[in-house]
Amino acid sequence: MGDVSRRVFLSRSGAVAGSLALGGVTACESGDGPADRQTGPEGAGAKAAAFDPTDWESVRDQFPLTRDIRHFAAFVLAAHPRPVADAIEQHRRGLDEDTHGYLEEHQGENEVASRRAAAEYLGAAAQEIAFTDSTTMGLGLVYGGLRLRPGQEVVATEHDFYSTHEALRLAADRRGATVRRVRLYDRPSQTSVDEIVGRLTATVTPATRAVAVTWVHSSTGVKLPIAQIAAALAELNAGRDVAEHVLLCVDGVHGLGVEDETMATLGCDFLMSGTHKWLFGPRGTGIVCGRREAWDAIGPTIPPFAAEHFGAWAGGVAPAGTDPGASNTPGGYHSFEHRWAVTEALRFHLDVGKAAIAQRTREQATQLKAGLADLNGIEVVTPADPGLSAGIVCVSTGEVAPAGVVGSLLHRKIAASVTPYREAYLRFGPSIVTSPDEVDAVLDAMRELS
Numbered sequence: 432m433g434d435v436s437r438r439v440f441l442s443r444s445g446a447v448a449g450s451l452a453l454g455g456v457t458a459c460e461s462g463d464g465p466a467d468r469q470t471g472p473e474g475a476g477a478k479a480a481a482f483d484p485t486d487w488e489s490v491r492d493q494f495p496l497t498r499d500i501r502h503f504a505a506f507v508l509a510a511h512p513r514p515v516a517d518a519i520e521q522h523r524r525g526l527d528e529d530t531h532g533y534l535e536e537h538q539g540e541n542e543v544a545s546r547r548a549a550a551e552y553l554g555a556a557a558q559e560i561a562f563t564d565s566t567t568m569g570l571g572l573v574y575g576g577l578r579l580r581p582g583q584e585v586v587a588t589e590h591d592f593y594s595t596h597e598a599l600r601l602a603a604d605r606r607g608a609t610v611r612r613v614r615l616y617d618r619p620s621q622t623s624v625d626e627i628v629g630r631l632t633a634t635v636t637p638a639t640r641a642v643a644v645t646w647v648h649s650s651t652g653v654k655l656p657i658a659q660i661a662a663a664l665a666e667l668n669a670g671r672d673v674a675e676h677v678l679l680c681v682d683g684v685h686g687l688g689v690e691d692e693t694m695a696t697l698g699c700d701f702l703m704s705g706t707h708k709w710l711f712g713p714r715g716t717g718i719v720c721g722r723r724e725a726w727d728a729i730g731p732t733i734p735p736f737a738a739e740h741f742g743a744w745a746g747g748v749a750p751a752g753t754d755p756g757a758s759n760t761p762g763g764y765h766s767f768e769h770r771w772a773v774t775e776a777l778r779f780h781l782d783v784g785k786a787a788i789a790q791r792t793r794e795q796a797t798q799l800k801a802g803l804a805d806l807n808g809i810e811v812v813t814p815a816d817p818g819l820s821a822g823i824v825c826v827s828t829g830e831v832a833p834a835g836v837v838g839s840l841l842h843r844k845i846a847a848s849v850t851p852y853r854e855a856y857l858r859f860g861p862s863i864v865t866s867p868d869e870v871d872a873v874l875d876a877m878r879e880l881s
C-alpha cells in the first residue's frame with residue numbers, strides 16, 4: 432500500500448489501543464484515530480506499495496492466483512489478496528514467536544478492529560456483529576438458537592443451499608417446530624420481483640416466526656429482492672406483537688463482497704455469510720450481522736468468550752448479555768491469525784469501493800450472459816436483469832453433463848464449477864479477479880464447445 436492508501440487504511444481502521452480481556456467490546460466506543468492503532472499488517476504496507484485501488488489490473492495484481500488459468504470459480508473459496516495474506520502472516524509470526532504474549536497484547540484490539548470494519552462495511556453497529564468460521568456456522572447458530580415454540584414454523588425456499596435446509600431441520604427437530612419450503616419461481620431466467628415476493632408472502636401464516644432465504648441462489652444465480660421482501664414482511668408484521676414478528680434471515684454469502692448494500696438497504700433481520708468467498712477474506716471466517724432487537728430472539732449455542740460472560744460465570748450470576756454480537760460469537764481459542772485478518776479483507780473492499788466492485792462484477796456478468804445467450808445448445812438460467820442477478824451465471828448444457836463441460840473448459844485454462852444441487856448447471860463467477868477480456872475467452876471456448 433502506498434502512503435495515500437495506507438493513510439486511508441489507518442484512518443478507516445481506528446483500532447483501539449490496549450488489551451481487552453477476551454474480546455469484549457465495550458472498547459468499541461473508544462479510540463478512533465490512527466494514533467490509536469498499535470498494530471497493523473506492516474507487511475501489507477510495505478509490499479503493496481504499488482497498489483492502486485482504482486486500477487483493476489492493480490487490484491488483480493494483489494492476488495497470487497496464477498494467470499495461466501482464468502479463475503471463474505474463484506468465489507467458491509477465496510484466494511487471499513496481499514493485504515490479507517500479509518496480515519495473516521504477521522499475526523501467525525507473532526503467535527509463533529510468543530503465543531501468550533502476542534495474544535495478551537493484541538487480541539482485544541484486533542477483535543475490536545475486525546468488528547468495527549465489519550460494522551462499517553455493513554452499515555451496522557459493532558455490537559450487532561458476531562464472528563463465525565463460515566456461512567454454515569452462522570446459519571447453525573441463528574437457526575439453532577432461534578427460540579421457536581412447538582407449533583411455530585419457519586418458511587424456507589426450495590432454492591436454498593444444503594446448509595440452510597439442514598440447519599433448519601436440526602433446529603425444528605429440537606424445538607418441535609416445522610419448516611415449510613416454497614418454490615419462488617419455476618423459470619429462473621423469467622422470474623420477477625412480483626413473482627418472488629408474492630409467492631413468498633403467500634406462504635407466511637400466523638405460525639411463521641422466520642423466513643429463511645438466500646440472497647443469491649448458488650443453484651441458479653437468481654438474486655432475491657431482499658429489500659422488497661423485507662418491505663412486504665414489514666406490512667405483515669405491523670399487525671403482530673414484536674415477539675411474534677416474522678424475522679427475515681438471509682444466507683448472504685453470494686451477495687456479500689459483490690453487491691453495494693448495507694443492513695439498512697437490505698432491511699433484513701439477520702445476514703449470515705462467510706467472508707471467504709466473494710469478499711476474498713481469510714479462509715475459515717464468517718460473520719453474522721443481526722439487528723439489535725432481532726438478536727433477542729436468539730440464544731447463544733456455543734459458550735462465548737466475551738468478557739461479560741466470563742465475569743458472570745466467575746461471579747456465579749447469569750450473564751447480562753448487553754452485547755449480542757459478542758454473546759453469539761462462539762468461544763474457544765481458534766485460528767486468530769485468520770479471524771483478525773478479516774479486517775484487511777474488508778478494508779481492501781472498502782478501499783476499492785463497494786459500488787465499483789458491484790459495477791465491475793455486473794458488467795462482466797452481463798457481458799457473459801449476453802454472449803452465452805447467442806450460443807446453440809445451451810440456455811442461460813440466470814436472469815439477464817442485474818436487479819435479479821449478481822455475479823453468479825448459471826447455464827444449462829442440455830443433454831451434456833455440466834461436469835464434462837467444466838473439464839473441457841479446464842483444458843482451455845478456464846476454471847468453472849458445477850452447481851452442487853439435484854438439478855446441476857454449469858456455473859461461472861466473474862469477479863474482481865477476472866477481466867472482460869477473460870470473459871471473451873470464456874465465450875470463445877463455449878463457442879467451440881457448443
Ligand SMILES: Cc1ncc(COP(=O)(O)O)c(C=O)c1O
Binds near residue numbers: 591648649706
Ligand atoms: C448459498 C450457499 N450458502 C452457504 C454455502 C457454504 O458456505 P460456507 O463454506 O461459508 O459455509 C454455500 C457454498 O459453499 C452456498 O452456495
